[in-house]
């Protein structure tokens with residue numbers, strides 16, 4: 001970033017990971033956003049614009065700033081401080097990738113302020129290293145559906161846009177930390193289960209490629225890697241699966257580590273599924289979410305765009 005008065009925008013989508021059998025490997029970007037409006041300052045300062053963001057430190061201890069500094073340091077750069085207005089539509093610890101969105105925002109911040117000129121692949125590599133798996137991180141960087149394999153040595157991710165299917169989320173009113181939901185997973189899996197789990201993930205992807213959404217939905221409910229072990233933490237999952245199939249939806253899976261549950265439906269059936277789920281779960285947020293096929297986005301705002309910002 002050059003001029004003192006310049007203002008930049010960073011916009012990062014939420015994500016749903018796993019989609020059933022794609023544990024730690026498949027993710028989809030969703031149309032809920034973490035946004036940062038930032039400009040140069042003489043010290044680091046966060047100004048939260050949404051309730052969720054007001055719980056975090058407002059100085060350089062903030063996670064987004066920490067990630068930005070670490071990313072810049074990896075390229076031998078020190079970032080000059082910024083004033084950051086942060087808002088987010090992504091609920092925390094609900095399985096919609098809030099932590100990955102914060103990580104990707106930090107990397108975008110380093111990229112723009114430190115003029116690192118990172119490629120998407122480099123952003124995703126850093127994000128996956130911070131997050132530990134590429135499903136949420138990759139979706140937030142590339143948008144669309146991502147399929148990845150991440151190791152300490154390398155991160156390979158393929159991404160492609162998804163169209164022609166509707167996404168409905170049931171978002172419970174309680175948090176479930178990913179760490180807690182990973183602690184119930186077994187250390188190893190019987191060979192037969194691993195084969196069945198891997199086959200379900202393969203068929204899921206074949207179904208996506210051929211737009212056979214009914215098959216995709218069936219595979220979402222055929223996971224062997226994590227959902228059977230997490231079921232006790234998300235007792236609402238089985239009931240949602242039932243309601244969605246009854247109303248003609250394609251299928252249902254735990255969103256990330258939960259507790260949010262995500263269903264796919266056709267355009268024709270989405271209203272019926274939405275209505276039925278709202279009736280069954282009046283205490284939870286039930287809504288349709290858009291698929292984001294663009295991934296994270298940064299821009300320098302024009303004077304005109306700055307004038308439209310009511311918080312300035």
Ligand SMILES: Nc1ncnc2c1ncn2[C@@H]1O[C@H](COP(=O)(O)OP(=O)(O)O)[C@@H](O)[C@H]1O
Nearest residue numbers: 056063092093094095096097098099102177178
């Ligand atoms: N914008 C943010 N700034 C700082 N920390 C964040 C931010 N967003 C998420 N986090 C951290 O990530 C945690 C949630 O991450 P996690 O348990 O992986 O769930 P999920 O990523 O599904 O929302 C929050 O409790 C918080 O500690």
Ligand SMILES: N[C@@H](CCOP(=O)(O)O)C(=O)O
Nearest residue numbers: 017024095096097178256257
């Ligand atoms: N593959 C991870 C995904 C965690 O996603 P989150 O949105 O719950 O952070 C897992 O299933 O643990």
